[in-house]
Amino acid sequence: MSTSGGAEDENAKVIETCLTELSAADFDVVRMALSDGISSAMEDYSENIKSELTKAHRTVVQECIENADKLTSLHSAIIHCDQIFENLEQVLRGFQRDLGSISEDMKNLQKQSASINCELDNRQKVRGELSQFVDDIVVSQQMIKVIVDFDASDRTFLEHLHELHRKIQFVKSQENKEARAIEDVEPILEGLKIKALEKCREWIIIKIGQFRKPLSNYQVPQHQMLKSRFFYEFLIHHDAVVAAEVQDEYVDTVGKMFFSYFKVYSSRLFKLMMGDIATKDDLLGAEDVTKSSTIGSLFGAKPQVRNRATVFSLGQRQNLLTDDFLAPLIIPHAAKEANEKFQFESLFRSIHFALVDHCSHEFLFLTDFFLVSGPIAVELHKRVMSRALTQLLRSWDEKISINYDAISLYLCICLTGKFKQLLVDRGIPNISWYWEEISNRLWQRFDQVMNLHNDSVKTLDVRKMQPPPDTRPNYIVRRYAELTCALLVITELGGPEASKKFDSILESNEDAVEQLIGRMANINKSPRDRFVCFINNYDLILGILDERVAIDTRIRTIIHELDQKAINEFVEISLAPYFSDLISFVNDCEPLIEQQASQLLVRYNEKLTLIIKHFVQTWKKSIDAINGDIVKSFTNFKNGTTILQAAFTQLISVYQRFVKVTSHDAFRNLPAKNEIVNIHHIMIELKKYKPVF
Known part of the structure; x- marks a missing residue:
């Protein structure tokens, strides 16, 4: 089973190879082969290829024989070049090894440089801080001598007092740190502080004592104290009890000084008061003339004013x-x-x-x-x-x-x-x-x-x-x-x-x-x-x-209203002796006209005739008489003329009302109406009395 399977695989590969070659072959040749028959075509094609290959081989061999010397020299050149390239490769490998070594050396030098710089910075910082620390805690002989021996009023003492204050503050700030040098300098600074406190207190107390001198300008010692203000600041920082004592002494001394100053100054000034001052007799309701003495009256003495x-x-x-x-x-x-x-x-x-x-x-x-x-x-x-x-x-x-x-x-x-x-x-x-x-x-x-x-x-x-x-x-x-x-x-x-x-x-x-x-x-x-x-x-x-x-004040408003009220009353009283009948007629008839009581108005025809005739005969003389009475009645001429104008204004107003009343139908047929004086004539006459100012 396995043998047959392997054969099948090989056949498949052969077929695949053939197909591949077929796809790459010349299409015309393939078609010709297919048309002439596969077997004969392939055989012919194979014979042609063999003959061409034989011919090419012979040609190449012939060319190699002909160029044998050249090929030998080329071979020698290639061997020589290989040797040169081998030497060059060895040199380059040496360079590569040297460069690697230099890079490593540079890295080591860089690390060493950074380390050296860090050490230098640290040493400089330590040196600066240590130098400052030493400067801050070292108490010089000059400082000791100035604080102990010099007078507090000396400028040098004030300068070293500032330095002492700074050193004491620095030592206090180092109390919780492990600096053994502080233990050595603390007793010295404490002794100097006590001495400085004593001198500062004494100096300020002496200056305060100068305020007690009579007739002295207290601003002079104050100015001196301000120049040495740091003395009190030193007391505040290092002995609050002494500072409070100095402050209390100043308050007590200067308070007494101001007490004495104002007591003396005010008593001396009151001696300069005018003798002719107001007394209990100098009141609004007091009479100007005082009674003369009995003896004075016997000799006919004039009353004192x-x-x-x-x-x-x-x-x-x-x-x-x-x-x-x-x-x-x-x-x-x-x-x-x-x-x-x-x-x-x-x-x-x-x-x-x-x-x-x-x-x-x-x-x-x-x-x-x-x-x-x-x-x-x-x-x-x-x-x-x-x-x-x-x-x-x-x-x-x-x-x-x-x-x-x-x-x-x-x-x-x-x-x-x-x-x-x-x-x-x-x-x-x-x-x-x-x-x-x-x-x-x-x-x-x-x-x-x-x-x-x-x-x-x-x-x-x-x-x-x-x-x-x-x-x-x-x-x-x-x-x-x-x-x-x-x-x-x-x-x-x-x-x-x-x-x-x-x-x-x-x-x-x-x-x-x-x-x-x-x-x-x-x-x-x-x-x-x-x-x-x-x-x-x-x-x-x-x-x-x-x-x-x-x-503008309320008092003036009140007085002005009272004055105007009095003027109005006076004007009516001034007009009454001369024009009372006319005024009474107008006051009686105007309400009747408003009530349309014409029958009652007819009763006034005879009275109206008498009023018109009397007015025509006397109005100019009456105006002149009013002018004389009013102007002579008032001490202020301007006020008199103002009141006169008010009286004439009132007269014009009453006369206008009078003319209006006479125009009523109840007086239509009254013959005396033709004699009524034109109001413009009256106004022209009144202008003669108008003030020119």
Whole structure:
């Protein structure tokens, strides 16, 4: 079975080979063979191939015989070339071996170079750190000598103190590291630190002690302390207890110094106060003429007149809020030599300007020298200044309580606000508790003084006044106008913002004066003179306010409304004697016209005839008489002409209404209507009295 299987495989291969050769054979030959017969064709083809191969073999052999010499020399050349190539191969193999060795050497050199560089870097780092370490812990003989022997005020001492501080800080940072050299240097640094602390403390205490010297400029030792500020910084870092002791000593010493300074300065300034100041008798309702003494009256002495101009008028005192606010301080001895005297508010400004300057300078020094900021700096500043501020409050209590000058008190209130803001602008703690205390006391006293003014006006008996009040503006009203104007000008320049307390005080004062004007007006018997009194006094107040106060105020609005009301009443009273029938006719007939009561209007025909005839005959004379009465009634000519124009305006308005009433059908057939004066004629006549200014 196996033998037959192998034969079949071989036959298949033979067949496959034949097919392959057949596919590669010449197609024409194959076709010819197939056409002539396979056997004969194959035989012929085989014979041809054999003959061609025999012929080719003979040809090749012949050519080899002919070229035998050439083939021999070619064979020799090939053998020689093989030898040359063999030598070249050996040389190249040698080069290859050498190159491999060089590459390995280069790799080894590269590794050695990297290793050497690493070692060099490590050694340089170690050398630098070790050198720095040695420099940081080594205590030189020069340092020891300077710290122990040199005076603390020497600049060299300060330089070595910085170096000592740095070394101590470095040694502390190395405590948890294994550096045995630290153990050797620690005792030396500790001894130097104790010596340095002792010298720093002693130097600062000596400088603080210089503040106690009388008449000395305390800013000089402060400047020296700032130059050596590191002394205190050294104390803070290395002995907080000593640093706190030094700080407490400074607070106590400088606090006493400021206490003494402001106590002496304020007492000396108060000796320069003007002698002619306001007293309890200098009130709005006080009479100018005082009673003469009994002895004086026997010899006919003239009554003494008290000049109260400075009590109620402002003058140039408002300059303290503007140009003179930051003026130099008052120097007591220089002012005394020049025989200068000052008002209360000027002393108040000078003392508090000095306080603001010292507070500003002291706060900056504390933050710089004691290295504090924020709430700690504010508290330290308060500790330094509190004693002096408390003393000032006690001193001001006494002076404020006897001050009867309302303008002065209000100026001080405004100055308080400006000084507080000045500290804020400088970035200094504004010691608000002190300003609130002083402001409250000033407001309280200001309210008391204004109440005294009000009470003096309310209790004034106008029947006993000398000279008796008349229709002219009264001097008490002028005082009120001057005082109110002064307070409003101060408010405009630098007063408290929207103070309801201040507005309430002014309104109370205005109410008291309004009642006084009413009492003075009632002394006049005729209603016309009463209104003239009202208008003259209100006009006086408005004139003073309009001249000096730029802002619109509630007080002016109130006075203006009262003035206009009085003017309207006066105008009606002034027109009544001359045109009462005409006015009464218009007032009676206008309601009847609105009610369309024509039958009732007919009854007024006869009255209307009389009114027209009387008006035609007297209107020019009446206008001239009204002009004379009004102009002569008022001390202010401009006010009189204004009221005159108001009266003429009222007359024109009434006459227009009169003409309108006469045009009603009820008066259609009235003959007297033809005589009615044209309103344009009246207006032309009134223009003659129009002021030229």
